[in-house]
Amino acid sequence: MPPLKNTYLLMRHGHSLANEAGCIISHPDNGIHAYGLSNVGRAQLQQTLKDWLYPIPDRLLHSDFLRTTESAQCLAQHFNCPIEVNTLLRERCFGVYEQQSDQFYESVWAKDSAGLDVTAEGVESLERVAQRMHSVIEHCEATYADQTLVLVSHGDPLQILLTHLDGRALSEHRKRPSIAPAEITLIQ
Template sequence: MKCQTTNAPALRHHRYLLMRHGHSQANAADLIISHPDLGRDAYGLSPTGQAQLDALLADWGWPIPDRILHSDFLRTTQTATRIARRFGVETTPEPCLRERHFGDMDGGSAEGYGEVWVRDAESPDHQAWGVESVTAVAGRMCSVIERLEHSRPAETILLVSHGDPLQILLTALEGKPLNRHRDRPPLAPASITPVEPDA
């Protein structure tokens, strides 16, 4: 299935494991931490997030990844590193997998997410409060898939990112209107959503 908004090949040959980072210190504090200046060096995994990864790795039920790409935020880097060490796989930071930037709401209460999502449902192009638009997030997330699809042979690739960007990516991969990305059940911390190769 082609990722709408990009020139990715119509048929995918890689298997992708889309993973949201484990529960973070930002989650614990109910804060929006979306700017790289805040998120790259602070607000890593919480004790709950560490325990989630312990449980995931103790009972790993997915194909072992051939490679791992991750957002360069601390919470995603720590998540990817834990998995990489378990399987002896190298990690590659990928800025296009970063958290969606929430503009003026950055550093504030997580209650601000709801206000943004209401606007998202009205238009995927809105940039109220300086927020990165859904369309822009879809473009950069899909660009990762597009670049990876030009590599051979087929691999299992783990992409470690954040809740909003992953929900937007999944909506784009399904060819659904981007303003409906919150129709999907929220992705839980440390959860993995597989995207299988096309037949």
């Protein structure tokens, strides 16, 4: 990837009601209007803001799921900066596992690591997730310059994007340390 014109802060949403319930919410029909932040998630965001060590954001882009929207709104209000929805930052679709136990993540990730095709189960491919996440950065690079942009998304898409940016095989995305709720990763 060529040198970036902008600074990117990749942020996973705070702990959500889906996390609290231990269920997979990856489809817009379920995630846009429900499963927002839990009380734990709200506290995590406040702690992230209290411990802020990053450049002050100029703009926030976020998935349209409620948990990412509420996370982004918290930051936008704190920093008094513009906020916009970008549906390409959505959660990875987990297909047949939607609204099932979050224990099914491990099954999908094992198949990812083995290079198996999970699309037959309706799970979004690693390549598709990497492509749409990377296209957000390409769009921002074409639109903005010398800006600090916060991209608020979900754990799996961010892991996959970081693996892609590292130039590693996407099947290795779970070899990266997991991104904690309300955690930020700086990319310059």
